[in-house]
Amino acid sequence: MSKDLDRVRDQWETLAKSDPFWAVLTETEYHDGQARKDFFDSGRTDVRRLLEVLDRHGKSYGDVAVDFGCGVGRLTYALAEQCKHVTGVDVSRSMIEQAQAGNPFPDRVAFVHNEAATLPFDDDSVDLVISVITLQHIRPALSLRYLLEMARITKPGGHLVFQLPSHVPATRPMPPSLSKAQLHVLEAPTSLEVGESGYVRVGVKNISHGEWLPGQLLNAGNHWRLHGAMFVQDDGREPVRCPLRPGESTEVLIRVMAPSEPGSYELEVDLVQETVAWWAERDSATARVPVEVRAKAPVTAAPVDEAPAAPVVAKTTGDELEMNGVRKDLVYALFEQIGCTVLEATPDERAGGHWLSYVYAIEVGEYRIDINHGI
Ligand SMILES: C[S@@+](CC[C@H](N)C(=O)[O-])C[C@H]1O[C@@H](n2cnc3c(N)ncnc32)[C@H](O)[C@@H]1O
Numbered sequence: 001m002s003k004d005l006d007r008v009r010d011q012w013e014t015l016a017k018s019d020p021f022w023a024v025l026t027e028t029e030y031h032d033g034q035a036r037k038d039f040f041d042s043g044r045t046d047v048r049r050l051l052e053v054l055d056r057h058g059k060s061y062g063d064v065a066v067d068f069g070c071g072v073g074r075l076t077y078a079l080a081e082q083c084k085h086v087t088g089v090d091v092s093r094s095m096i097e098q099a100q101a102g103n104p105f106p107d108r109v110a111f112v113h114n115e116a117a118t119l120p121f122d123d124d125s126v127d128l129v130i131s132v133i134t135l136q137h138i139r140p141a142l143s144l145r146y147l148l149e150m151a152r153i154t155k156p157g158g159h160l161v162f163q164l165p166s167h168v169p170a171t172r173p174m175p176p177s178l179s180k181a182q183l184h185v186l187e188a189p190t191s192l193e194v195g196e197s198g199y200v201r202v203g204v205k206n207i208s209h210g211e212w213l214p215g216q217l218l219n220a221g222n223h224w225r226l227h228g229a230m231f232v233q234d235d236g237r238e239p240v241r242c243p244l245r246p247g248e249s250t251e252v253l254i255r256v257m258a259p260s261e262p263g264s265y266e267l268e269v270d271l272v273q274e275t276v277a278w279w280a281e282r283d284s285a286t287a288r289v290p291v292e293v294r295a296k297a298p299v300t301a302a303p304v305d306e307a308p309a310a311p312v313v314a315k316t317t318g319d320e321l322e323m324n325g326v327r328k329d330l331v332y333a334l335f336e337q338i339g340c341t342v343l344e345a346t347p348d349e350r351a352g353g354h355w356l357s358y359v360y361a362i363e364v365g366e367y368r369i370d371i372n373h374g375i
Contacts, residue, residue: 002117004139009091009115011137011321016071016094024071024133026253043074044081050130050161051082053361057343062127062158068119068150069134070111073099080105083128087121089114117145121153129154131162136351137321144326144334151340154364160340163348165325165357171217173276180208181271181279183220183287186251188267191292192258200256202269202287204240205249212244217274217354220252224259225266225288232259239352240271262295274354323351328358339367 015023021030021039029035051061063084067076070088072095080086088111090096096113103109114120129150135143143164150160182205189198202220206212218240224232236254244250256267270286271279280286332342343361351357 002142004142005091005115005117008138008142012090012092013094016092016098020072020095020098024074040074040077043076043078046132047075047078047082047130050132050359053161053344053346053359054159057361059159059343059361059363062155064126065128065130066119066121066126066150066153068129068131068146068162070099071095073102073109073111075130075132076109076111077102077104079130080109084108086110087112087126089119091115117142117149119146119149119153123152124155126153127155127158129158129160129162131160133163133350135162135164136323136325136355136357139324140326143324144330147331147334148338151335151338151362151364156364156366158364159343160362160364161359162362163350163357163359164331165323165351165355166328166331167325167356168217168354169215169356171273171275174212174216174218174273175210176282178208178210178212179271179273179277179279179282179284181205181284182207183269183271183285185267185269185287185289188289189291191294193294193296194258194260194262195296196258198256198258200236200254200267200269200289202252202254203249204244204252204271206244206246209246211246212240212242214242214349215354215356216242217276218242219272219274220254220269221272221278222254222256223268223270224291225268226259226263228266231265237272239354241349241352258291258293262293265291265293267291323355325351325355325357328356331358331360335362339365341365 021033030039061082065079065083065086067079067088070076070090073088076086076088086109088099093113096111099111112120184203186203187201192198219237220240221237222235223230236256238252238254240252241250266288268286268288335342341363343363345358345360348357348359
């Protein structure tokens with residue numbers, strides 16, 4: 001197995017062991033397997049949106065489908081409501097075990113653990129391959145290989161529908177008149193140990209008179225202030241989901257890390273257009289909450305009744321998953337080169353505010369390269 005694949009597998013396995021549902025969708029309500037119904041309902045919505053692309057082109061889905069990077073089966077189960085046989089494939093054994101454990105259609109839906117850069121299916125054996133929020137964490141050389149594999153296993157006339165980011169566009173400064181936000185800290189830890197991570201949930205409202213468009217590198221980020229003075233300028237950063245029209249609101253979950261020295265701090269949240277400006281510099285109001293940063297507790301723990309109040313601290317996720325893209329032009333060229341037709345590339349928001357990302361619908365043609373025998 002390649003180093004890239006090793007890394008991806010280990011990261012996902014760690015995430016899957018700690019909180020598999022939340023690893024798939026990082027909305028807070030899905031922590032620890034909560035809101036299971038909503039979680040799987042979101043899979044139905046996603047599958048409907050993916051298949052709508054084929055509907056628009058008058059294409060059928062066929063009987064046999066594969067869900068690449070299936071996680072706990074969120075889309076796989078939903079796809080089984082549309083196709084007779086569905087196989088979910090995932091690099092993480094724990095994800096596959098979870099998906100198998102909850103499988104509502106054991107006679108028609110199978111799950112396969114696959115650690116290879118190839119897909120474990122015969123040539124021309126499936127009608128449809130889908131993949132969502134999976135290729136974006138795989139490095140391009142490996143993603144391209146998987147795309148070729150998807151084409152190899154799909155019958156001529158069958159389809160691939162997958163989401164893949166293209167690139168982060170160059171930023172154009174947003175005019176200062178648009179840099180007006182109302183920020184509310186909705187949830188934050190009141191106390192953290194030095195260097196400890198926690199999560200801050202922030203409500204962001206566009207109170208300017210113009211729309212915040214996607215692709216402008218607009219993030220919510222935090223500073224740490226001590227006695228009013230800036231102590232840590234750059235800490236957590238998360239994209240603000242755009243577009244956001246005047247008066248519209250969204251929420252951002254920022255992972256923060258307590259400063260290295262104990263003290264009574266203020267955690268300050270602001271918006272920043274990367275490489276352009278923090279919005280406080282443009283007179284947009286920030287939001288601040290007090291956070292007590294404690295010295296590290298000695299290894300021999302204090303008695304329970306003397307322990308400080310439990311902080312609102314979310315789980316840490318280990319190494320952050322890196323984001324990757326393959327330029328849209330290259331995706332088109334790749335499929336054209338192997339005799340497939342790109343039916344459509346629809347802009348998609350799943351990769352977050354910075355990225356131009358697309359859902360591609362591909363019709364597989366007669367001619368394919370057998371990459372497993374070398375190209
Ligand atoms: C964010 S989850 C998405 C799961 C599912 N597609 C969904 O939308 O519910 C990404 C999944 O892709 C899997 N994955 C990542 N790299 C993979 C690879 N090379 N082969 C198969 N699965 C992979 C991960 O283990 C993880 O379960």
